[in-house]
Amino acid sequence: MKPKNETAILILSLLITVGILGGGYWWFSRQSGIDLSKLIPGKGNPSPTPNETVSSPEKLPAPTSPTASTTFSAPATVPRGTTVRIDGSTSMVQINQALRNSFELRFPGTNVDATADGSDNGIQDLLAGNVDLAAVSRPLTSQEQAQGLVAIPIAKDAIAIVVGINNPFRRGLKKNQVVEIFQGKLTDWSAVGGKPGTIRVINRPRVSGTRQAFQELFLEGENFGSAPNITEMQRDATTPILRALGRDGISYATYAQIADQQTVRTVSVDGLDPEAANYPYYRTLYYVYKNPANAAVKAFLGYATSPLGQEVISTAQ
The missing domain is CATH 3.40.190.10 (Periplasmic binding protein-like II)
Structure with a gap:
């Protein structure tokens, strides 16, 4: 058997420990404002009262990039007739x-x-x-x-600004000049350092994804102009647009489609060509x-x- 004084010391130690824990519990609840009883299973009130509301997680938009649910495995075989x-x-x-x-x-x-x-x-x-x-x-x-x-x-894919190969304008443009040209505010080549003459803007139709991407990347969502020097093509096709450039026209196209063309050339924007690593006009x-x-x-x-x-x-x- 343990001596009585040893038992008394043990009991006293337990009482002190309980007191310290209880005081810590009370102090933490006061300082944090958290009812710790709600964190203990079976304690507190885990379900909302009639006056409480519970927020639900926001719904995420439908995926537009590959995820676990929107990727497909490379097929080993594909049935004939597919x-x-x-x-x-x-x-x-x-x-x-x-x-x-x-x-x-x-x-x-x-x-x-x-x-x-x-x-x-x-x-x-x-x-x-x-x-x-x-x-x-x-x-x-x-x-x-x-x-x-x-x-x-x-x-x-990069979107390039293009002119006809025989266009006498041999300089680059600044982004704000591109914006003003396609909004009909700059209408003469002399305004951007070229020889005097009307800038004919060849624009794509509204159904064009390239037009919409250009509008976001270059015009930052603002509208195209409707000045007399701006022509909107009826069909979204790159070849007719390039043919329409002549010596005084300007337009835009996906760079992959015009990189090897012999009839047009690209115009740099803020000193950057579409092949530059830091060219910003990508979609x-x-x-x-x-x-x-x-x-x-x-x-x-x-x-x-x-x-x-x-x-x-x-x-x-």
Whole structure:
């Protein structure tokens, strides 16, 4: 048996410990304002009273970039007879063609049917069920996402300012000059250091994703001008725009489509050409599908986003 004095000391020590813990509990509750009893299972009032409200987490927007739920595996095989229908951005014509050729070669008996009527038209065709994929050169709007559309980023692309090869203007432009030209505020080449003469602005139609991207990147969301020297093309096609430049026209295009052209040249902006590593006027190109994706879409997107598909896209650009 333990001596009585030893037992008494033990009891006294326990009482002191309890007192210290109790005092700490009281002090922490007073200082923090937290009712610690609510953190103990079975204590406090874990459910809201009639006068309490419980906030719910905010809903996240529909994904517009690859996530665990919006990525597809590269297919090992694709059934013969599989057809993938694509419509959309003219900026993605070369990408569509390169992927089509590679996909059909790798998976015999498949068919990729690609047309280019502009990003907005591609999206409308997708919503109507006329195509499987829309090639889009701008992000989806919240309204489009709400209709079940999902955008998968495919590539990055620079937007270049272009003039005809025989245009006597041989200088670069500052960004504010680009803005004022496309808003109709600067209308003569002499105002930007060139020879006197009207600046003919060749603009793309409203359905163009490239136009919308240019509006965001260069005009920062402001509107294009409607001055007499500004012509809006009826169809979103790069070749007619380049042909229309002549000696006094100016426009914009996806750099991949004009880099090797012999009839036009790019104009630097703030001293930077589209090939510069720090050129800021880039946008993302997407393939858009309507959720849930069908088997053809899964196969094509799985291939397009695979290392092999990305290499094909890089070559096309």
